[in-house]
Amino acid sequence: MEADPAGVLTGAHYFDGDFACGEGAMAAGCRFVAGYPITPSTEVVERISRRFPLIGGTFIQMEDELASMAAVAGASWTGTKSMTVTSGPGFSLMMENIGLATMMELPCVVVNVQRGGPSTGLPTMVGQADIMQARWGSHGDYETIALSPQSPQEAFDLVIDAFNLAEIYRTPVMFMMDECVGHMSEKVVIPKPEEIEIVPRKLTTKSPEEFLPYVPDENLVPEFARAGDGYKFHTTGLTHDERGYPVMSAECQELNVRRLVDKIRRNAEKIVRFEEEATDGADVVLITYGITARVARMAIDIARKKGVKVGVIRLIVVWPFPEKHIRELAKKIKAFVVPEINYGQIALEVERCSAGNAATRLVSHMGGGVHNPQDIVDAILEAAK
Amino acid sequence: MSRTEVRITGFGGQGVVLAAYIIGRACSVFGGKHATMTQSFGPEARGAACSATQIISDTEVLYPYIVRPDILIVMSSDGYDTYRDELKDDGILIYEKDLVHPILKKRQPSFGIPSTRIAESLGRTIVQNIVMIGFFGAVTQIVSREALRKGVEASVPPGTEELNLKAFEAGLAYFDDEYGKKKTKKPAKAAAAGKSD
Incomplete structure (x- = not known):
């Protein structure tokens, strides 16, 4: 399906990543945003709150992040593409209702423009330390989808993909920006509406009499019935059967939660997305994402001039993780180098998937800035020995 | 790879x-070209020494922050005090000459303009920054005057284009009058560009 022209500001712009994310959401068809503005994500909702009245969207500044995420879940039940926008402290507060949206299987997008943490940390400065929280920050077993843009242009492009993935898998999708990408301005080209592919809500074709809200299709995803369309059913955060009613039993938990996880896990190969360069014959492969991917490319150029065979995998979709690919690659190379603005999160996943076949070298940065490329060069040279 | 780092303060x-x-x-x-901008966030953006940086390059900008600027544009004396030492040894200094009284260094080509006075003469002090952009364009020739003109026209509030374009032209003209024809100082032509990488 093509994008609704109302939300698409076709042309070449000069935007920061936050504005680009807001424009991307509107191009994706997002028409409901509830949030509690927080640095460094504020510009996303600034943009949206200014433009929504012109395109028929609704923005609500909520009393807090718990309510924001609850409103987004409720709006999603009406079939409206919905989003909330926050940073670390707000992301923590949203976790409860992210779990609720996951359990109710509500498509929505949660934007986290990451800053330094823990707690209020560094409000105006960069971090990438919420990547693991994006995966399992809410309690209970679930799998998530998370994307990480490296530029304002990608903030626009990928948030559209985030909305589409949310629709396909009926799940909240985490859009993991970082302060650096959010606050940097660059050229952003917005295509024509007909060039933007939009996945609409997969509405049920069944009659209200025969419809059951949680009967999965072949992809393990149930069909959707919008609130207000005459379908009367129950929905809950409690473990539920195909009718949506709570059933407190191990058997129902097995069916309900295993499917919730499997709908992502079994489709992981379809969801994973990364850019790969020069990994064939490489001794060292970098695993990068977000702003760190750009800085790492400087290091790669320097290391190559020193004769090191170095390749790179840039994660575009961070979760699910390209597990199979990393497993295979680990058998062919000496080491992975993982630069990230945290004390080792994706590095843990790389190390797990390497299964002892290749070394994993973390280049950590505690946040508030990006890596000095030389630190990454040093790690590459060490790893190549 | 050319990479020109600019700080405006x-x-x-x-x-x-x-x-x-x-x-x-x-x-x-x-x-x-490619151009990546970052800016200061916090109380300084509301009255104290405020700054924004711009990296201009023929290829994609990988490292988004400046290390040592090739060009320093200074519009307040506070900003000069805060950032003067980071300008490259052979970097270009562009300054508001009524507000900033820099200690000029031999190897740093420097260009002053009374941009506030010029803006006032046009009727609105607020366009001082646009006068400065015109002057910057003429000094550095980092991008065509036409591209800069379009940048101004597209970015100012609707209805103020004419005044802002006048301010822009005034900045260009000041350079041509003071530095261009006399040939006491040639355009720096982004003299420091391309040396940083």
């Missing part, structure tokens, strides 16, 4: 961030 309210934004937009959207 002044006091909050002078339009420091807008100036950087217009330069970036002109270079990238209208000038065929």
Whole structure:
């Protein structure tokens, strides 16, 4: 399906990543945003709150992040593409209702423009330390989808993909920006509406009499019935059967939660997305994402001039993780180098998937800035020995 | 790989961030280059020494922050005190000459303009930053005057284009009058560009 022209500001712009994310959401068809503005994500909702009245969207500044995420879940039940926008402290507060949206299987997008943490940390400065929280920050077993843009242009492009993935898998999708990408301005080209592919809500074709809200299709995803369309059913955060009613039993938990996880896990190969360069014959492969991917490319150029065979995998979709690919690659190379603005999160996943076949070298940065490329060069040279 | 780092500084309210934004937009959207901007966030953006940085390059900008600017544009004396030492040894200094009294260094080509006075003569002090953009364009020739002109026109509030374009032309003209014809100082032509990488 093509994008609704109302939300698409076709042309070449000069935007920061936050504005680009807001424009991307509107191009994706997002028409409901509830949030509690927080640095460094504020510009996303600034943009949206200014433009929504012109395109028929609704923005609500909520009393807090718990309510924001609850409103987004409720709006999603009406079939409206919905989003909330926050940073670390707000992301923590949203976790409860992210779990609720996951359990109710509500498509929505949660934007986290990451800053330094823990707690209020560094409000105006960069971090990438919420990547693991994006995966399992809410309690209970679930799998998530998370994307990480490296530029304002990608903030626009990928948030559209985030909305589409949310629709396909009926799940909240985490859009993991970082302060650096959010606050940097660059050229952003917005295509024509007909060039933007939009996945609409997969509405049920069944009659209200025969419809059951949680009967999965072949992809393990149930069909959707919008609130207000005459379908009367129950929905809950409690473990539920195909009718949506709570059933407190191990058997129902097995069916309900295993499917919730499997709908992502079994489709992981379809969801994973990364850019790969020069990994064939490489001794060292970098695993990068977000702003760190750009800085790492400087290091790669320097290391190559020193004769090191170095390749790179840039994660575009961070979760699910390209597990199979990393497993295979680990058998062919000496080491992975993982630069990230945290004390080792994706590095843990790389190390797990390497299964002892290749070394994993973390280049950590505690946040508030990006890596000095030389630190990454040093790690590459060490790893190549 | 050419990479030119620019820092613009002044006091909050002078339009420091807008100036950087217009330069970036002109270079990238209208000038065929890559331009990555970052800016100061916090109370300094509301009155104290405010700053924005711009990296202009023929290829994609990988490292988004400046290390040592090739060009320092200074619109307040506070900004000069804060940032003067980071300018490259052979970097270009562009300054508001009524407000900033720099200690000029031999190897740093320097260009002063009374941009506030010029803006006042046009009727609105607020366009001081646009005068400065014109002057910057003439000094550095980092991007065509036409691209910069389009950048200004597209970025100022609707209805104020004419005044802002006048301010832009006044900045260009000041350079041509004071530095261009006399040939006491040639355009720096982004003299420091391309040396940083």
